[in-house]
Structure formats: structure tokens, C-alpha cells
Amino acid sequence: MNVGIWHRNMVAWLLVAALLPAAAAVLVEQGGIAAARFGVALATLLFWQGVFMIVRAQPFSPIALVTAFAVSLLASGTTELWQIVLAASFGAVIGEQIFGGWGRNFIPAGVVAPAFLYFAFPEVSHAGTGALVTLALAPGALILLVTGILSWRVLVGALIGLVLLTMVFGHAPAAPFMQGSLIFGLIFLVGDPVCAASTRGGGWLYGALAGGLIALLGWADVGIGAPQAVVFAALLAAIFAPLIDAGIIAMTTKQWSPHNA
């Protein structure tokens, strides 16, 4: 076959592969309930993919595995399984499928679903995960960086924003890296190749904005250990990503305009 490998499903499978060590770590840390949440979320997501396959001819994508993992990790705590079903449905349909499926959406479904949960059921308390998950995320992040799925511009920008603002708030720069769900969100939600800013300069700005927002929300609002910080930071950054791109394009194409008249 005379085609390259960066097909949509290939990227999704690589994201899944990068996730495996972290999944094992979560299972060790939280036990069977995490697996139950994951299973319910995955079944819900696949159901909606099936619905949109039949109604709108949108092909299936393995990205459902990543979204399901995001939901199960970020909706830990005392969340009921029926709440997971509602959140995953909202995330899949409103976050992804109505735009045409993964690749055409502008906010990751893995962000929309937990955000829905936090708004709809504010009484549920959520807990983050520990440093073991961070450690398990490292090889995955490396895979994604080397294969170029995770933009290093976004990652470096986010780390700079996160560390700088953490220091501004007077905390140790290493403190955020003890939080597994925060680092997961940073790599898989902020770094989602589809929803991140797509221009080169925009990647830096977008990353810095996301990192800064994580620190701001974490230290000044919900607490750095709570998964809300990274979810809302990723949500806001993803909403601003098209604006950042538009700004970068407006700035650079102004320089080109005499050529492209």
C-alpha cells in the first residue's frame, strides 16, 4: 500500500498505547471501581459512535478508549455509574459527534464529559491521583513526543506556564507534578492534537495559556490536587485555541499579503 501511517485511527491507537502504563497504575491505585467506571464510559461512548455511524455515516474511532479513560480518571471519587453514563453521553455527542467525530471537534470529549459532571453534580467530591500515575505517564508522553503526536511546542509552553505561575503563587515548582490526574490532563487533554492550536506560534501561546490556567485554578481556586483545575483549564484553552490561531494567521498573512493579493 502506498500510503503513510498517520491515519486517524493510527494516531488514536498510539494514544491508546501511550495510555496503557497509566491505566495499569490507576488500576493499582484505585482498584476495580476504576475499571467499572471505564467499562461503563466505554460502552456509552461506543453506543453513541454506533448511533452516529448509522445516522450520519461517521466511522468508528478508537479514541473512545482514551475518552473513556479520561472520564474514569477525572470522575473518580463518589461518582455514581449512571452519572458517568450521562456525562459520557454528553461528552461524546456534544463534544465530538455532532461536529463530525474526532478530528473535526474543537473541544476534546474527554474534557467536555468531566466538565459536565462537575457542573451537573456539584455535590460529588472528586479526588485526584497520586505520583504513581505521573510516573506511569512518562513513557506514554515520550512515545507521543517522539512520534510527533503531542506537539512539543504545546507541552513546553504548558510546562513553562504551569511552573511560572506555580512559583508566582509561592509553591515549589515540582508540586504540580505529584498530581497524576493533572499530568494526564496536560498530556492527553491539553495536548490533544486535534483541539490544540494548529499554528506553530499558536502552539506556544496555547500551551502557556493552558499551563497558566491550570496553576491559576489549582492554586487559587479548587486546589491543585482536584481534577477540576486541569479540566477547566483545558476547556478554556481549547475554546481560545481557534482565536489564538486566527491571531497568528492574521499577523503572518499580513506580511504575505503583497505576494498573495
Next chain:
Amino acid sequence: MGTIGCVQLCEICSAQWADIHLARQMRADIFERNKRMNNGMKIRVRGGLPLPPVGSPVNGTTEVATTERVALLGADYPGMRARILVDQGDIVEAGAPLFEDRGKPGLRGTAPVSGKVLQINMGAKRRLSSIVLAANNEAPLRFDVSRANSNDGVRALMQETGLWTSFRTRPFDRVPSIEGKAAAIFVTATDTYPNAPNPRHVLAGQENIFTRGLAALKHLTQGKLYLCQNAGAALAEADPQIVIVNVSGHHPAGLVGTHINRLHPPTRQGPVWHIGYQDVLALGKVLTEGHLISVRTITLTGEGLRQPRQLQVPMGADLHALARREMTPGQKRILSGPVIVGRECQFLTRYHLQATVLNAKAVAPRHWFFAALRAAAVPEAFVPTEALERALGPKLHVVPLLRALSIGDAETAARLGCLQLAEEDLALATYVTGGEIDFGMRLRSVLDVLEAS
């Protein structure tokens, strides 16, 4: 996917390291070279992808080969409405006109060899499909080359000999009109497709003829004449008009779109023209010999061949006949052109310098239900990755541009620079993303909209 996919994955990873190493080495080289030739320019493509070659590269000398039949293809000139100037059964001399575009008088196809007109095939909507000639060894048509010392003289000669079709313009990548003005002309003497013929080897021993062709091109424009070559000794003498450009880097480095973007981005008011090195050589030969010697030095490579070869063949040569002796058993696909942009075609197309023989893969039968689901599905969106960022030679906003093209947003695509591009510039993007969306086709439909506006 298979082997190509795996090789590519590894190569992309290693390329980043190799790049760093190469960069150090080359910085020293470039410094040295610039000291030697103070008039040269250079383009170094930092992105690009090391494409896995299909089949082994050619080593050895160029063999001269002829085929019984040669053909001119209508598909090489999209949008042309041909006036056919010969009849089936006519005996024509090499250089005699066979067809002409009704809309663009400069676009004229001439017989690459002397022979008999075997077939005139018309396609859909009465467009020319092909004119097939049976070659004989009669004498070629002679041309008056004495007037090729002025703008009008060179234009008239190129129109008469059919060499005018060597030029294509950017924007739109079409043959320019005979009265057209070029803001600059790009001569492409570099080729970064895997297994492509090396321009330096092809031009070896014919430098004087090439220089003569180049000198004639200078009459055609007030602007610069960029000679884009592989890094190394200059292929021609630089002067106030001729700029020697040394090109280095992975694949899109050799595409003219990359050079045009870096050196002279075109506008609709100031289009630039480009021409391949073998066409300049052909012009030089007309000027020295007085008749058309329409040959191409091509490589015939691919996994379906026992032995890859470099051949000098007539333009429009019959690829099936050339490949037949060397093919391994089994079903084959014969492409005119490199793997990623080639067209399945019996005859060598106008602008390609290589032919590729691939093994035809048997398609595994699928369950009818899954086959139906797949057939009905909308194309999967592409996911931006670093590989995609590197797939475009021109310095543009790759992902926003591809997104605009994939939804057919002509206005945004134009703002993002699609007027500089042609199908070949996007072939690597299509390749990298697994061929789900044909960006070249999308670009053409956007360009058609822009051209009509």
C-alpha cells in the same frame, strides 16, 4: 501500512537526530561553498520526510531505449480543448504539430518521433484522450532557429516545436498563454523523489547544450532566472539574471513549489513560470541541432522489477513495453511518475521523469456489511501531527491550510497561500495522512474556483 509504514515511523524518529548531526556538518559545508561562489543562494528545507524508496535505486549507466509506440496524452493538459491537426494514418515527422488548444495557441503538442498516427482517442466530453504514434526512422522536421535571439523569436520557436508546454505557471500550475509575462522563471534541476534520476548525471557531458537553452530562456523574462540545483558545483554560470540556488533537504526540498515559496512567491498579477531541466536541455538541443530531439532520461524502478534501470526514451514512451522484459511474475501496476504522485498510465506522461512498477495487491474480501459501512462513511478527518507539519515544503500554516482545503474554503485557502501550490506539493500530506483525503484533488477544486473568480 505494512513495511512502508514501519520503515517510515522509524525513519521519522531517526531523522530528527540525523538532522541535528547533518546541520552541523552542513553549516561548515555551506560556509565553505559560499566563500567559493559569492553569487549563489541556498535553500535548506528543515522539515521534509525521508520517503522510503520502493524497490532498489538505479546504479549503472543510462541505456538508450526506444519503443514501437509513443503517445501524447490529453490528461497532461487539464482543461484543454484540443483542435486535432492530423488524421489517423497520417505519416508525420518528429516536431510536426498534432494538436493545439483552441483557447491557448501556445499549447501545442508535437510529434516526439517520426512515424504514423495509429490512433486518435477522444475521451469524455470530446476531450482529447491520447494520440498514439507508431515510430519509424524518418528524418525529423527542421526549424529555423536563427531568430531565437529575442523574446518573440524564442516564444515562436518554442510554440512551433511544442516546447512551450514545458512551462507551467504559478498560480494555478497550467501552461501559460503565449503572450504571458513571467515575473521570474524557475528552472528545476533537482529531484528529491526516491529513485529519481540525478540531474547532475543526466546533464553530464551536455552542459553546453543546457547552457544554450538557459541563455534562450533569459529572453523570455525581465525578471530573474532561478536555477535550482542539488548542492554542489554550479550547473551554469551565474550572471545578473541567472541566480544559482543550492537546494538541500528531504523530499519536498526538490519541488518547485518549495523554491517558489522561498524565493519569489507569485501573485495573480505577477505569475512565475517553471520548467524542468530536461526541457531546458531539449530547448538547447533544438537550438544546436535545428530539429526536435524529444527524449527523456527516466528511471524505471519499483518493487515489481528484477532490475531497476535508467533509460533514455522518447517522450511519451510506452511504459508497458519498457517494463515488460524486467518484470517479476504476478500482476503489476505501472505508474508514470514516482509512487506518491504517479498516475497509472501506459505511456510516459509529459512532466514525469520516472516510472514505477508496483505489485498489484490483491484486495482481501470483506464481509458485505462492513464493506457497505466503509463505502458509506464520510472520509475520516486528518489529525495534525509533526509528520504532517513537515510534509509541506513551502513555509505556510500547514494545518489551517489543509483544513481549509479539506472543506473547500477557497477564500481562506487563498489567504493561507494555496495560490503558490500545485497538486504535487500536497502529495506528501496526502501520503502522510494515509490517503484518506486527497488534498491534491481538493486543492485543484479550490484553484478552479479561484481561477474562475
